[in-house]
Each structure stands twice: as C-alpha cells, then as structure tokens.
Amino acid sequence: MINVSDILTKYWGYTSFKPMQEEIIASVIDGKDTVALLPTGGGKSIAFQMAALLRPGCCIVIDPINALIDDQIDNLRSYGIDRCGGIKGTQAQDEKNRRLELFGAGHYLFLYVSPERFQSVPFREALKGI
Numbered sequence: 001m002i003n004v005s006d007i008l009t010k011y012w013g014y015t016s017f018k019p020m021q022e023e024i025i026a027s028v029i030d031g032k033d034t035v036a037l038l039p040t041g042g043g044k045s046i047a048f049q050m051a052a053l054l055r056p057g058c059c060i061v062i063d064p065i066n067a068l069i070d071d072q073i074d075n076l077r078s079y080g081i082d083r084c085g086g087i088k089g090t091q092a093q094d095e096k097n098r099r100l101e102l103f104g105a106g107h108y109l110f111l112y113v114s115p116e117r118f119q120s121v122p123f124r125e126a127l128k129g130i
Helices: 004-012 021-029 044-054 066-078 093-104 115-119 121-128
Strands: 059-062 084-087 110-113
Touching: 004 021, 004 044, 021 044, 044 059, 044 066, 066 084, 066 110, 084 093, 093 110, 093 121, 110 115, 115 121
Parallel strands: 059 110, 084 110
Antiparallel strands: none
C-alpha cells in the first residue's frame, strides 16, 4: 500500500499535510469526481499533483496565466517530476503540436494548457485519442 505521507516527504519535503489536502487526494484516488476549493497557499497544487502521481493515466491542468504554467512546470521539475509540459498560446503551432504528440505518447504525466486550447478543434480531437 502506498503511503501518501511518504510521497509528500519524498517529492515536496513536507512531513504533514495542510488542512483538507489528504481528504482531496483520497477522494481523487478513490475515483470520485472532486471539486476542491482552498485559499491561495492552501495546497491545491500538491493535492492534484499527488493524486495524479498515485492514479493511472494523466493529468491536464487548465491555467489561464502563462507565467503560472511555467512556474508549475518548473516546480514539478525541481521536485524530480520531469514528465510535464505545457501548451500556451504564445508558442508556435508546431511546438504546440509536438507537445500534444508527446502527451499522447505518454511522455507527459502533467500537461498544462491555457483555457483557449479547448476552443481548438484539433486539440479536442487529439484528446479523444489519448
């Protein structure tokens, strides 16, 4: 059995969870649809990132701010979680396509995207095959 506290320490260096994090992670791991509302600094990122590490499949994160997408990816990589990438409106189309192909091939566990990606028919069609 996987001990979520061990993973919290291994990747993030913390020895205890913030309020509600453990409950959120358990809900997602149990396969339940989960909405988590926490204040800024409340630990939302760790909650969904850890759940994604513990469940099969992949995690798409929608973030409207390019700098936050970059920050989240940089943070994951600093924790030793390298299977992450981002698709942003500022990238050339061939780069967006390449990252989506990498995601579809299982290279990324986490794919960070801006909300407008879902307005793209090719993006939505690609997701159907993933």
